[in-house]
Amino acid sequence: MVITLVGEKLAKPGLEFVYYGPGEPCKTCKLARVCIGNLEPGRRYKIVRVRNIEHPCPLHEGKVRVVEVVEPAIDVLIDPRYAIxxxxIKLTFVECEEPDKTELVRPEGLFEGDMVKILEILGDIECNGKKYKLVRVMREKE
Structure with a gap:
């Protein structure tokens, strides 16, 4: 569980977001350490609890709320040999040139080389004439 700050309008349990890095005002903000210091650029997070604490913020229409976030399970295509x-497993992205499958081949929030735990096998998907397994994974933290 990670504590961070999000814009008041986004502070809803269940909301997922990808952290892309700090905005310009964040670099001099006294709350930056708790706000963005706990987040990793390119990772996906899911709000699990909104606390009743708010702070002023120049980026988020005036206010941010304190929230608790986790990295959610993410669906990704993998080689069927590793779908157990x-x-x-150490995540290796499969080769697939079909644009409609991009979010399953290289989902935001996961990086090639991440250690992930396969939570569930969701089915088979074909791409470029090959069959892959669609699995739901959770990143294992080091």
Missing amino acids: AGSK
Whole structure:
């Protein structure tokens, strides 16, 4: 569980977001350490709890709220040889040139080389004439 700050209008349990890095005003903000210091650029986060604490913010229409976030499970295509529920693997993205499958091939929030745990096998998907497994994974923190 990570504590961070998000814009008041976005502070809703269940909302997912990808952190892309700090905005210009963040670099001199006294709350930057708790706001963005706990987040990793390019990672996806899910709000699990909104606390009743708010702070002024020049980026988020005036206010941010304190929230608790986790990295959510993410669906990704993998080589079927490695699709074993409960196993931990080093993530290798598959080759697929079909634009409609980009979010499953290289989902935001995961990086090639991440250690992930396969939570569930969701089915088969074909791409470029090859069959891959669609799995739901959770990143294993180091």
